[in-house]
Amino acid sequence: MPVRVGVVSFPGSLDDRDAMRAVRLAGGDAVPLWHADAALNDVAAVILPGGFSYGDYLRCGAIARFSPVMAAVIDAARDGLPVLGICNGFQVLCEAHLLPGALIRNRLRKFVCKQQRLRVESTASPWTAGYREGEELVIPLKSGEGAYVADERTLDDLEATGRVVVRYLEENPNGSYRNIAGIRNEAGNVLGLMPHPEHAVEALTGPGTDGLRFFLSLTGADAAGLQR
């Protein structure tokens, strides 16, 4: 019985189909969730995909966070439901205060699309169990407002409690404080990532398959069994 993973579509979501593909490739059952209904249709986890919800005109994720489905996601997340926010999804999680800090305009004020080298700093989350600490990954990064910022206290706290999950290697692509590319909450069930693991699940269309294990970690399936 495959794990049911919900993928939310907001108006302006773009990588929702890709997140669903990644869930399928990881042996899960991808369940589309619409921003306007509060029902989570008893999914075992939720992905907030990348995109430009409501155009991201005001602040990325600022408007999406108020949609009915988010009310349900926020409650469920507080009760431990695994939630993964990718790019715009990460921004929504920050706006919804499920994760600390915020994401602002890239330092060079340009949208950046590149294959980004990352290091896994912590694996204590249902989304990262399949990785090794210190492991290096290459995953697409594509964002204009991807610079993670927070006050020093928050940053120190994130470091001290091992909640910095992935860090940028090489040149910092967007000015993120402390090269932060992804963080998790205290409980570990909520993960925010700026890079797009769902675009690194097939060698044919991505830099490789380094991203697949974020999804495999959740579904518990094993990569070998699934390679197509």
Add this chain to the structure above:
Amino acid sequence: MARVVVDVVLKPEILDPQGQAIVGALDRLGIAGVSDVRQGKHFELEVEDSVDDDALTELADTLLANPVIENFTIHR
């Protein structure tokens, strides 16, 4: 040294998608009483007193605003 504020807003006839997005959100949030929103830019400059108004206007016109679609006001 003085703090000078320059506000840049889209010309009234120019479409403002950002403002529209906010108006839409207000409806969904059930916030009543706000009929229209326009979003612009707000600049705070630390300026030496030697810099005169013409220089500021020049600066706003070339760097801070896009005269093709935006107007600006300077508060000294």
Add this chain to the structure above:
Amino acid sequence: MARVVVDVVLKPEILDPQGQAIVGALDRLGIAGVSDVRQGKHFELEVEDSVDDDALTELADTLLANPVIENFTIHR
């Protein structure tokens, strides 16, 4: 009906790439006398008189600004 202005600026400790870019441009253009620039957002709202200050503060605090990184001021 009244025009209400809300200005939103990044907190001082948060870096401001846009403001920095403008400072850089000033140097390149050889414009002297401007030591610092911060860029924020400027909202112009058409508000019914029935909407009181608390409601406006609420609106700015939840939607127009992100208190984690931004401060706002309301001009009524």
Add this chain to the structure above:
Amino acid sequence: MTANEEIVPNETMVAKQAMGAQQLALDTVEVAERTPDQPQPAAELGLREDEYRRLHEILARRPTSCELAIYSVMWSEHCSYKSSKIHLRQFAEKAPKTDALLVGMGENAGVVDVGDGWAVTFKIESHNHPSYVEPYQGAATGVGGIVRDILTMGARPIAVLDSLRFGPLDAPDTARVLPGVVAGVGGYGNCLGLPNIGGEVSFDECYAGNPLVNALCVGVLRTDAIKLAKGDGPGNLIVLFGARTGGDGIGGASVLASASFEDAKPSKRPAVQVGDPFAEKVLIECCLEIFAADLVVGIQDLGAAGLSCATTELAAAGAGGMDVDLDLVPLRDPTLAPEEILMSESQERMMAVVTPEHLDAFLALCGKWEVTATVIGTVTDTDRLRMRWHGELIVDLPPRTAAQEAPVYRRPVKRPMDQDIWLEHDGHRLPRPRDGADLQRTLLRMVGSPNLADKSWITDQYDRFVLGNTVLAQPEDAGMIRLDEATNRGIAISVDCNSRYTRLDPYAGAQLALAEAYRNVATTGARPLAVSDCLNFGSPEDPGVMWQFAEAVRGLADGCLALGTPVTGGNVSFYNQTGTTPILPTPVVGVLGVIDDVTRRTRTGFGTEGAVIYLLGQTRDEFGGSEWARVVHGFLGGHPPVVDFDRERLLADVLIDSSRDGLIASAHDLAEGGLAQALVESCLLGSAGARVVLPEGQDPFVALFSESAGRALVSVPRTAEERFTNLCSARGLPHARIGVVDVLEIDLDVQGQFAVSLRVLRRAWRGALRARFS
């Protein structure tokens, strides 16, 4: 079609005329009949004397100001193709026989059958003038417009490409235009979630005051789901949906408005349209659900000439009649006069013809996506387009006369006197590098020159991953998209043009553009199927320019016939000039190909250790219009390279078959900069060194830098070498073994000449644009 690009009428003229115009509350049909002699600003709106007279014949009275508005935009060059029509006919007349073409020229975009029940529609269009006025918004709305054209065919847009031309890299204004245009193309495309998979960027003096921004969009649909712009079935409803209508881009219309709307000064009406990509994204999803539910009879996007175009074209293509109540059009600016509403170019709007029984379902889907939708009229069988304002009849015309029967001109055509001088002055005396050190210096200088340098500073601002089907994207020779995850069927696209070749010989230049795009597609392993073109030229009223245009079209049509790839649609952009100086003729050609199994695609970069490098095709001493002549000597002259379509076909066949049978590890087409540039790119993209031995008995300089067409660089795994060379010999394709790939090697080593490290090459190649803009 995207927004009207023609320069709006001179505003003082407009204003003067506005004063002169009779102050009438509303210029109704009834008023027009009563006041036959009232002066009208026809000239200011770009209508010729005789065209204006023709209106009186058609209507048997003077036009109302609203009718004048409609005809002036519908009969404009941009909408009516009145100067280009007689030439463009060749694309149909000379069209090669193919059953792949499901919808040909004339519709919003052509549709090509790519197999397994899949069809693909694609089109390239210009947004040049607006991108000069306001680079970000001009480029952004250019992308938005072409995407709506594709959507209108019933297809889901799946990728975009952009072809960009700017003034010199170091020109001050380029620092304003280029970053804005790039941010606009990216800002809009990224926000729509469309991968950008290719394009071009080049720089030339002639574009300094007139940059070119051409955007291509490709969409996919099932062959049985094609939608046409058709307003059929009397009693059916006309629904306007999407953004509200504002005063965007109405330019000259205000002159009309001012007759009925006191304080409408043209200056109050923005010529710049601002795009709202979010509104377009929801409009796309909304339309696709409407198509899936089969809720529309016909559909049309609103671009240039907005409502005027959509209503007349839908009516003309369908039952022939339509009644519209303009008061019902949702307005962003309530002060708009009917003339302005008709000419508004507000973006992100669509018009659909819906049967009454489907209306509720249609409106429900619009509601789901929070898209404003309004019934503004009905289809009739009266053969008249009638519009009312405050209950009064303000438009009553036969729609075909506006949409299909615009005047057609045979503009004077004259080959410029100096054309021969350009050809004869062929620069064969230009000093050439003499020794290896000289060649190496030349190579580094070329690799770091604006047109040959790496474009990733630009293309890294474009999302190429979204939708998860991008198999190849820049800097590969062509972009490739997987259409079907189950079958791995896919398509490839490339857009190309070298306007220096076209300046020297428009006929050959257009064919070289076609040949390069065709070659780029074949290089990836895809079979070229169809063509879309964007013809950017100066003023059609200049006989010399018109000659360039006629020659380019003739060349392209002949070339498409020779290659068996029909032109499915495209766009003409005239009046690209600074003062009276036209741009170099720039016929940008996009070629679309199909590949049955995308996992078989061939990449550009060297990668396989020990693979043998072959140069396919023949190298002649051809430097007319070459990048070398430009970069090293700032010279343009001579004959462009010879085009041989049989050779191009043969080369393509070999590249496609070898990629299918796994005979080649990499392939790269040879174009600007010749073999040297191709070697550098294949090394750098594969991060692999190479040892190269130039062919016996050929001048090393010619071997490295000639731009002869019909050539490609491939690397062949040793295990496949014999089968590959047998294939080439059997087909009669010249193939020279010129070296080996050495993955561990850190140099490009051209033996007996020079060895230069990849590090140095990469710095020169990647540095050029970064140094300018970062």
